[in-house]
Amino acid sequence: MTKQITVLGAGPVGSLLAIMLARRGHQVALYDKRPDPRGATVDHGRTINLAISERGWQALGRVGLAHLVRHEAMPMFGRMVHDSSGQTHVQPYGKEQQAIYSVSRNGLNNKLLCQAEAEPNVTLQFGQLCTQVDLKRPAIYFTDIHTQATSVVTPDLLIGADGALSAVRASLQRTGRFNYSQQFIDHGYKELTIPAGPDGKPVLAADALHVWPRGHFMFIALPNADGSFTGTLFFPFEGCPSFQSVQTREEVNAFFATTFPDAFALMPNLADEFLRSHASPLVTISCYPWSYQGKVLLIGDASHAILPFYGQGLNAGLEDCMVFDDTLNALGENWPAVFDSFQQARYPNAQAIADLALCNFIEMRDKVSDPRFVLQKKIEAHLHASYPTHWTPVYTMIAFSTAPYADALNVGTRQEKIMTEIMRLPNIESDWSTLDYGPILLAHAE
């Protein structure tokens, strides 16, 4: 039966879900508080670059958009780690040809919006600020950000794809027995540009994600299609050094020149850019349940905002849509049952990737520059090649498969124990490539 469905939030997740639901024959109204991002003014600096991996591609593929997006995406085959003297080494993400893909959030969003608009039963409404949500009806109250005109819609179903600051979730939080958590880390971030060279060509290798790990903080850079890189400094808000201790033009330049000398040389507008923006906070948001009386559902960041350090925030949100689509296929359009089954299946996976993303921050900013860690990664790749049925690295499961995140987390916990044993073997530094790991792997087999 055709339903009137309001999707709040026309970001990548809301847009993708709108397309999927429309193709099932439903009437979908997609609302966003921002102006149409396809217009002239673009909302820069709000989010760090996005990396699409297997889950994202599969979800986009389901509506036929993977090819179009991939056309402009920049493959990154590994992390290029920059030390304090400017020396670099590359840590591959997976096997040869396995890459994650840097995309512009706006570019991706625009393609999804164009496709949504092309669907005969999707309508788009921009500049509509949601001021109130009545979950029971459901009814959503809007104010037009230009005309201040108010309106109300009363669809059959409401999907909150309205991100980490979700208005739908705020309403859910006022119902009884709604579990909710928002946890900030001590770090924030600022985006900084590494422009293309005078010839328009990239000034760093464009097929890697660049990392300048410095213990408690780090700088990273992702390639863009125009030859530039979007850099992001992840830095404590307080302490020394921190956003608090690096405030003037002189302090910014001195800090970058000594801490990231090779990157500093590539950022002519560094101080201007650094001083123009405020540092943005980084939060993990978790909540449950995600649905209300079979009529309202949260999806994407609205239900599980995670830290960006595994490059999975967007991928998890797009995969949500795919899992939701699968659930509809499995259960038919019994919406209360679908909402319930979806949230029960998906919640543990959302929790798992939230945990993994937090752990990966420590790995990226600190461990990747440790020779023991580098050796460990080499051994992992060796195990994956030599014992493919017994060892798949967690990163590979996350980025290059659609295995449930919770399974990857469990495998990772088991692998950590095994790797601790392996790293204790005598002469592991010299003998790692010739050892027989069979007995250790067998001893830990499930």
Add this chain to the structure above:
Amino acid sequence: MTKQITVLGAGPVGSLLAIMLARRGHQVALYDKRPDPRGATVDHGRTINLAISERGWQALGRVGLAHLVRHEAMPMFGRMVHDSSGQTHVQPYGKEQQAIYSVSRNGLNNKLLCQAEAEPNVTLQFGQLCTQVDLKRPAIYFTDIHTQATSVVTPDLLIGADGALSAVRASLQRTGRFNYSQQFIDHGYKELTIPAGPDGKPVLAADALHVWPRGHFMFIALPNADGSFTGTLFFPFEGCPSFQSVQTREEVNAFFATTFPDAFALMPNLADEFLRSHASPLVTISCYPWSYQGKVLLIGDASHAILPFYGQGLNAGLEDCMVFDDTLNALGENWPAVFDSFQQARYPNAQAIADLALCNFIEMRDKVSDPRFVLQKKIEAHLHASYPTHWTPVYTMIAFSTAPYADALNVGTRQEKIMTEIMRLPNIESDWSTLDYGPILLAHAE
């Protein structure tokens, strides 16, 4: 320097803190949204009975009220466990003469309010609903619940002692980087009365906390000074049996008659009382920071609402006041430094008692009826008596000392390991009282 201080929330914690601050020479205005509880109409049924233990007594003692409150308190020397056939056995809480004390929340609150009112520089304002908090000034906006008259106060300092649903905390949640979590358990509770006998005497032993553990749920009863008991059913909201499955008069009577036969016989008005009230939810609330710019502070349940299963919610709140008082003594009236030091020291202890309270629910509803658990408690008491410098039970540390909650949690984790070893000893059931535990304790000494 004398400060104008507004304390929001005239419960036990707010009242105690108002007295302490007034005695330091400050002008304290104590506000509450409820009418004066010392009036005729009493707000029954909102909270389960309170048990005061060492921390509570010490805090009350600091303002000279311990004696007055103890006069009407009912000492409980142990848990009296009732099995399904009505058989009972007692598990002492500590050494002989060590007891926790059942008090009426209203009785306690009224004594604290009378004392606050008697302080020359405390004013009390009831029926004042806080509608808005401007943290920066700070300014607090009130509406009188009777006249609807609005008012605003702009003190030097604002203390939010306004409980689990704190309005001050709601404002803090809208500031940047405020960590917040609300987690409900699957159980709720209803209060039920066991009246005194026809002779006005208690129908159960009045010197114990009665527990009817039944695996996933339990009924408890605490003695009142008038010979009655306040019973509380902790029960799942959903499933079978649950508040959902026990809804009619017949279902209530049948459920109690078969599940708690000895208690059922003592509750003539059970079904009426059961059907009159809704089940209340049970939540753990955690947040950080507790202060804002050295002008605003959360205290008590507003900063750390915990589950009632360790009987420490009130004790923790009263201890907060004592720790705050100590911090003022140590640092002088440098308020930003005091707020910061207080929250840093107190937060880990609040987290620890929140964890312990959750664990104790499982212990009370399930383990206390297990013969192995009963044996373990006996061995614990024996270790405490025989090796007093090496073994203090966690319950004793929590209820009969003011050792930091976090220390008690750490000790408990260590003791669990030791007890697991002890319970594996051959013939432990028969030999427990004559064994030499010295070597095991020494092996685990810090």
